[in-house]
Amino acid sequence: MRKPIYLTAGALSLVLGFAGIFLPLLPTTPFVLLAAFCFARGNPAWEARLLAHPRFGPSIRAWRERGAIPAQGKRLAVLMMLVSALGGWFLLPPGWHMVPAGFCAVVGAWVLTRPSA
Incomplete structure (x- = not known):
């Protein structure tokens, strides 16, 4: 099933x-x-x-x-999260712009702490 x-x-x-x-x-x-x-x-x-x-x-x-991520993948992931967070910072109303920034910061930190493949 x-x-x-x-x-x-x-x-x-x-x-x-x-x-x-x-x-x-x-x-x-x-x-x-x-x-x-x-x-x-x-x-x-x-x-x-x-x-x-x-x-x-x-x-x-x-x-x-x-649990390893290729180094190039880490760099690209963090870069794209930074671009997304900056977009949210400028496009969302005050207060809400912190949501994507905080989420991207947490996920980016997690990605960077994974071993490199």
């Missing part, structure tokens, strides 16, 4: 991850990691194909084995 749900969630995550390659504000890696998680439960053959992929496989294995 749950396999179709995991398979659908994995496919949707993979599509969003693929779109993130071309859309700078949409992250690729978290969606690919989520797809691997879902495929492991919904279709292990698709998980194996994702792990064997030359672009995504090493990142997924590094995350699973050591």
Whole structure:
């Protein structure tokens, strides 16, 4: 019963991850990691194909084995969060501009504390 749900969630995550390659504000890696998680439960053959992929496989294995994020991915993630927080700072009303800034600060700190792949 749950396999179709995991398979659908994995496919949707993979599509969003693929779109993130071309859309700078949409992250690729978290969606690919989520797809691997879902495929492991919904279709292990698709998980194996994702792990064997030359672009995504090493990142997924590094995350699973050591919780590691590639250094370039860390830099890009923090940069995009900074751009988003600055956008919120100028576009949101006073008081609300602190919400994205605080969220990005917490998530950015967490990303930077992960081991580098």
